[in-house]
């Protein structure tokens with residue numbers, strides 16, 4: 001389905017105003033990756049792009065259960081803006097399941113769009129940005145024990161790589177995975 005440019009710009013503004021700068025940077029960074037992967041996976045690019053924009057909106061209230069909170073906020077926005085029923089359901093579905101592979105439930109991601117969102121979310125983190133984000137996340141562990149904390153950050157990034165679902169996603173992730181491996185190899 002096509003979505004007109006004005007609608008996308010309105011969603012961008014809505015999301016940017018609600019996310020912290022770090023999460024907005026992450027969200028922006030996913031979009032070109034998701035667009036490329038959507039092409040390779042024959043996924044609907046409009047559904048993927050809108051799902052990417054909304055996927056971490058629930059993080060404003062903390063990490064726990066953010067996928068469900070993001071999905072609710074996505075539905076509220078899209079219903080208010082009168083998007084079609086099918087479009088809303090596809091996007092809300094992508095957002096609501098985007099954390100499940102971390103709970104060993106990757107099998108519940110059944111649409112190409114949901115898989116593309118998940119993979120692009122992981123690929124974006126295999127980068128300089130992702131290293132910064134993970135070091136921030138594990139800052140207490142690193143302060144307590146430098147090597148052990150860095151290993152936690154590194155292993156979370158390795159897990160992100162290992163959770164990638166599609167073969168095309170894995171190929172797109174390769175350079176970033178190599179960067180992360182080299183970065184930590186030099187430090188540890």
Ligand SMILES: [Fe+2]
Nearest residue numbers: 055056098099
């Ligand atoms: Fe997320």
Ligand SMILES: [Fe+2]
Nearest residue numbers: 026055056121
């Ligand atoms: Fe994310």
